[in-house]
Amino acid sequence: MIDLEIVRSNARILIADASPNRIVVDLRGDAYGHGAAAVAASLGAEAVDAFLVSHDEAAHAIRASGVSIPAIQSFQADLADASLIGPEIFGLDTASVPDPRGLGLLPAMTLSARVLSTKKVGADEGVSYGYVYRTQTATRLAMVCLGYSDGIDRHACNGARAWFAGSTHPVAGRVAMDVFMLDVGDDPVSPGDEVVLFGDEAKGYPSPVAWAASVGKSAAEVTASLGDRIVRSYV
Amino acid sequence: MTISRGELLIDLEALRHNLDVLTAQVAPSQVMVVVKNDAYGHGLVDVTKAAVESGICWIGALDVPTSLSLREAGISSPTRIFAWLLDPAEDLEPAISASIDLGISTVEQLNTIAASSAATPARVHLKIDTGLHRNGATPEDWPELVARARALEDQGTLEIVAVWTHIAEADDHEDSLSIARFEEAVAVAHDLGVPSPLRHLAASAAGFARSDARFDLVRFGAFVYGLPPGDGPSAESMGLRQVMTLSAPVSVVETLPDGRRRASIDLGFADGLSTLAPGRIGVAVHGRRHPLIDPLEVDRAWFDLADDNEVAVGDLVTVWGDGSAGEPTLQEWGDATGTMSEELVVRLSPRIPRRVI
Numbered sequence: 141m142i143d144l145e146i147v148r149s150n151a152r153i154l155i156a157d158a159s160p161n162r163i164v165v166d167l168r169g170d171a172y173g174h175g176a177a178a179v180a181a182s183l184g185a186e187a188v189d190a191f192l193v194s195h196d197e198a199a200h201a202i203r204a205s206g207v208s209i210p211a212i213q214s215f216q217a218d219l220a221d222a223s224l225i226g227p228e229i230f231g232l233d234t235a236s237v238p239d240p241r242g243l244g245l246l247p248a249m250t251l252s253a254r255v256l257s258t259k260k261v262g263a264d265e266g267v268s269y270g271y272v273y274r275t276q277t278a279t280r281l282a283m284v285c286l287g288y289s290d291g292i293d294r295h296a297c298n299g300a301r302a303w304f305a306g307s308t309h310p311v312a313g314r315v316a317m318d319v320f321m322l323d324v325g326d327d328p329v330s331p332g333d334e335v336v337l338f339g340d341e342a343k344g345y346p347s348p349v350a351w352a353a354s355v356g357k358s359a360a361e362v363t364a365s366l367g368d369r370i371v372r373s374y375v
Numbered sequence: 376m377t378i379s380r381g382e383l384l385i386d387l388e389a390l391r392h393n394l395d396v397l398t399a400q401v402a403p404s405q406v407m408v409v410v411k412n413d414a415y416g417h418g419l420v421d422v423t424k425a426a427v428e429s430g431i432c433w434i435g436a437l438d439v440p441t442s443l444s445l446r447e448a449g450i451s452s453p454t455r456i457f458a459w460l461l462d463p464a465e466d467l468e469p470a471i472s473a474s475i476d477l478g479i480s481t482v483e484q485l486n487t488i489a490a491s492s493a494a495t496p497a498r499v500h501l502k503i504d505t506g507l508h509r510n511g512a513t514p515e516d517w518p519e520l521v522a523r524a525r526a527l528e529d530q531g532t533l534e535i536v537a538v539w540t541h542i543a544e545a546d547d548h549e550d551s552l553s554i555a556r557f558e559e560a561v562a563v564a565h566d567l568g569v570p571s572p573l574r575h576l577a578a579s580a581a582g583f584a585r586s587d588a589r590f591d592l593v594r595f596g597a598f599v600y601g602l603p604p605g606d607g608p609s610a611e612s613m614g615l616r617q618v619m620t621l622s623a624p625v626s627v628v629e630t631l632p633d634g635r636r637r638a639s640i641d642l643g644f645a646d647g648l649s650t651l652a653p654g655r656i657g658v659a660v661h662g663r664r665h666p667l668i669d670p671l672e673v674d675r676a677w678f679d680l681a682d683d684n685e686v687a688v689g690d691l692v693t694v695w696g697d698g699s700a701g702e703p704t705l706q707e708w709g710d711a712t713g714t715m716s717e718e719l720v721v722r723l724s725p726r727i728p729r730r731v732i
């Protein structure tokens with residue numbers, strides 16, 4: 141789920157910082173997975189001079205959504221006198237903005253998924269391929285409907301945690317192609333329940349920056365490589 | 376031929392060759408071709424049609440929407456289509472009516488089948504958890520699952536087609552334990568009135584290597600596409616051929632202020648290339664390997680040209696393939712970037728155009 145109101149308020153903070161320079165907003169990689177056309181449309185009334193996009197399809201989609209701000213590609217862009225606003229507009233970390241929250245920039249994306257099934261297991265049981273994870277005590281495992289084909293790192297079991305029912309829990313075992321397991325401990329869990337991989341820290345979710353750090357990547361890489369099976373919905 | 380950004384070349388001849396190798400390897404067991412995730416990024420319908428034309432009777436489609444789309448694309452009975460990742464909220468009537476084989480792990484799922492309005496009996500494969508701990512009934516829950524299925528079979532609601540599991544491929548010993556637990560579950564089902572179901576347990580690695588893992592049917596995914604496991608024998612040494620080649624034209628050639636020369640292709644991390652690749656793997660131009668270098672950008676990758684003066688804008692860069700043009704294979708890519716080839720192919724952007732030969 142992508143909160144376009146947050147994108148707008150992040151944009152205002154960054155634009156105020158950068159003016160009076162020409163403002164170019166970087167929407168490459170389909171706006172780092174947030175959807176270039178939807179994001180461009182939400183910024184249509186802001187003081188943005190151009191959008192930078194990866195290819196013709198994105199430029200067409202932005203024009204088709206009725207946005208009059210030009211969408212340009214790298215080879216057409218003269219960024220010499222411009223401020224380029226990058227993934228920080230989505231509350232993601234970049235080389236120039238390592239701590240987006242410190243500037244008041246909140247994450248626009250909440251990545252959530254549903255529990256497909258649950259299972260009680262005993263202590264010291266291996267979980268998922270290669271049994272790289274072993275349960276410490278008897279516990280409940282939830283099978284969550286996201287996998288590495290959706291862009292969730294196979295190695296997220298090396299420290300990544302996801303939110304369920306008010307607290308965060310460890311990803312248990314290697315992420316498979318279509319699902320991963322979450323070790324939810326004593327929390328009662330049922331098929332259909334919601335798990336949040338990252339979102340607004342203020343709600344108790346892991347931040348995208350924290351999630352990405354636990355898989356050794358930048359948050360922009362994580363969001364940009366999320367697959368198309370993940371439905372993008374906007375508020 | 377010119378390509379603008381990137382291109383995936385899918386060699387169905389190589390795929391058919393792999394199917395022949397796998398069929399011979401596991402005979403008299405049968406081969407299921409797993410086509411989940413758009414046939415591991417190779418193209419769902421093209422791959423399934425090629426498999427069916429090669430005589431394959433079993434297709435593993437993962438979920439009901441994929442299975443139904445295959446029926447709509449003309450993959451009709453008697454080709455069996457197997458779906459095992461079921462949405463708890465899903466109405467199973469369309470799947471049952473389309474004669475989709477369903478992988479069933481819980482009594483609740485059996486109840487969903489019983490509550491559906493389908494006119495024909497559902498074809499079910501009962502799943503036992505032999506250690507992977509994803510889905511599948513635990514050994515404690517297994518007798519109840521089998522008994523409930525048997526009762527529904529007597530009422531004409533369903534037909535128990537198979538008993539199956541999926542194993543962790545942790546090591547030979549752990550896999551042997553899973554095989555023993557599976558045989559135990561088959562025996563329990565037998566005693567509860569399921570005399571001779573099909574039995575399936577193995578995916579690519581165990582199915583290829585171990586005759587005691589094959590039972591009646593092996594569910595092959597990765598090996599169909601010529602994708603061997605990491606850090607192991609190459610595809611070639613197993614007699615398999617990599618089906619996918621990823622290439623892109625050179626978009627920029629430039630000399631940096633320090634005199635180094637580099638070139639780019641317009642594929643980046645948003646297209647599915649890993650930021651771990653620079654410094655660890657290279658690409659091939661005119662048969663010569665060039666290392667990828669930082670930064671791997673969102674929509675662009677750079678490689679070092681060293682003293683190669685032959686590379687020009689528009690030249691074809693092979694990112695990965697079967698190695699015949701000097702490029703790395705997907706196995707080499709997986710090993711270099713700390714993952715497996717399956718992750719690389721299924722994370723590629725579906726917007727990269729695909730050409731099937």
Ligand SMILES: Cc1ncc(COP(=O)(O)O)c(C=O)c1O
Pocket residue numbers: 317409459541577578579580594595596597598
């Ligand atoms: C149940 C099941 N069977 C078979 C396969 C195919 O596995 P592989 O690609 O290792 O052959 C998969 C894929 O993960 C699977 O989930």
